[in-house]
Structures are given as C-alpha cells and as structure tokens.
Amino acid sequence: MALKKSYSKDKKTCNVTFSVSPEAAQGAKTVTIAGDFNSWSSTETPLKKGKDGSFSVKLSLEAGKEYQFRYLLDGSRWENDWAADKYIPAPFSSTDNSVVIC
Template sequence: MLERKQRKTRTEITFVLPADTPPGPVSVVGDFNGWDPYAHPLRARQDAMRAVTVTLPRKSSHSFRYLAAGDYWFNDESADGQDGPNSRVNT
C-alpha cells in the first residue's frame, strides 16, 4: 500500500506492508535509491504494519520493487502502474 503526503516541492511516499507478510526483513528498492537494498528497510509501526517513507520530487515517476528475505522480489498491487517487471509510483 502507498500513502502520500503532498508538500510544496516534494511528495512523501510511505511504502506500507503487513508486519508479517512476507516474513523477515523487507526493503523498498528503486531508481530513487540506486536499487540499494539497504537504503530503505521497512520498520514496524504500532498498527501491525511496517513502513518506510521516501521523499521524492513532485511531478515525477519512479520504478520500485520490494526485496524480502531469501532474495524474494515482489511488486506493490496498489502502485500507479507497471514499468516492465517493476512497480511504478507517480508523485
């Protein structure tokens, strides 16, 4: 799930997943962080979810995927679209 907060010159995108699905650590990786699996790990929230927020320029489009334990890559069903094998988010 994607949560968005529009700011004057940027958009804060919060990537949200259930705390236990899939099990183990999960990161969001994309063109906004050089596809670095260590840059944006999701952290537990108090609402039984886990999340990470990334600040992106307004009126831009970015490819991303999630990377879970065991080299398990997956997309976000709530994304704005697909870019080849990747999810797409528009700000």
C-alpha cells in the same frame, strides 16, 4: 500493500509512505525497498516492522516524477506493490517493476 502520498505546501516534495501488509510480507523478518530513488540499493532503505507484522517507510521524493521500485523480502524474494500506480516491464528481467507517480 499500499502507497500513501502527501505533498509539501510548495508542491515540490511528495511524501510517500510505502507499506507492506502482514499478508503480503508472508512472515518475512526484513523488508527493504529498492528503486530509482536509492540507486536500486537492496540494503539502503529498510522498512520498519510494526507490531501487527506490517512494514512501512516514509520517503520524501521530488514531485512531478515517476519512480520505479520493488520490495525485497528477507534479502531473497522480490515483490511488487499490489497498489502501485502502474507497472512497467523491468529492463533486466522478465518481471514488471512497480511505479509510484508523484
């Protein structure tokens, strides 16, 4: 898993590519991302599957903020990003959420 960031010229937008490696996907057929940026929708933001079995999506987020998120594999298994900027306890479960800092 990986996070790749780039910023707009005016530094107001942070373009983040969220990636799930084939190893992390563990044979998943679908991967979506849910987080602060999409009202924690488990269906709104699917990742595109690459030929190598990895999944990725590029999102434009407001710079200067932190966003919590998690990946949902095959609609049933939640995973954190192994390369998140940090982790914080999830408010409604005993697990942590991944955080990307823009």
